[in-house]
Amino acid sequence: MALPTAKPVEKFSRRGVSIFLWVPVIADTVNLKPTRAELDGGTNLSAAIAGISGFTLENQSIETPDMGDDFDSSIPGSDKAEDSSFTFYEDKVTDVIEELLKKGAVGNVVILRKGDVPGSKSMDAFPVRVGSQSPAYSTDNEAAKFETRFTITRRPAQGLPVPAVGAGAAKKELA
Template sequence: MALPVAKPVEKFSRRGVSIFLWLPTIADAANLKPTRTELEGSTNLSAAISAIKGFSIENQSIDTPDMGDDFESSIPGVDKAEDSNFTFYEDHLTDALEQLLQKGTQGYVVILRKGDIPGSKSMDVFPVRVGSQSPAYTADNEGAKFEVKFTITRRPVQGAAVPAAGAQVTRKAADA
């Protein structure tokens, strides 16, 4: 009996495709479900981001050794959000991003992993609080940057459907 052949995967790079949005509020905050109107009114952080860390959930497994075997088994434990941050390019003329993401600010990081594809189950919503904001100093030959560290304040929603189409959310930039 022949095994079924998997369909080829349509690979892509997140750069230029994934969209990173900042929403100060979501009307349906209990379900972490932004509307199309809320996405369109958000701030698109994508073009200012130099580096990303975190924005994922990790399970803290529990070791369960027993005297009947020399293999140390484990079981799933609690889920925990990884420390998360964005490194942004600093704007020479404005501090709009620094003002938007001040220490203590609460809001939502919304990631459209495959871009703005209505109906695609590729939207992640992270409720966050800004833990710190710090300039990154260097003598290297690179653009000026600053880092914003976030705490994930409760379980995020991952793999949610992107709301039905209106205008594409890629149009509003962080400096708009």
């Protein structure tokens, strides 16, 4: 009997596809599922992002060795979201991002992993607080940057469906 063959995967690069939004408030605090209006009211940070760290959920396994075997088994433990950060290109003219994401700011980083594709279960929402914002100094021949570090304040929601687009919807872009 032949095993079923999976369809070929349509691979893609996140650059130019994934969208990173700052959404100050998500009304659905239980499921952390933003509405289309909340997404449209968010700020698209994508074009200013030079680097990303974190924004993942990891399980902290618990080791369960026993005297009956010399294999150290484990069981799933609690989940944890590591502290996360964005490295932004610094704008020589404006300080829009610096003001939006200053230390202590509370909101949500919403990631549309496959872009703004209504119905796609590829939206993640991370409730965050800005822990720090620091310029990156360098003598190298590179663009000026700064890093914003976030703490994840509670369990993120992952694999949410992207809400349908309403008439006249438009996300705020950085000025």
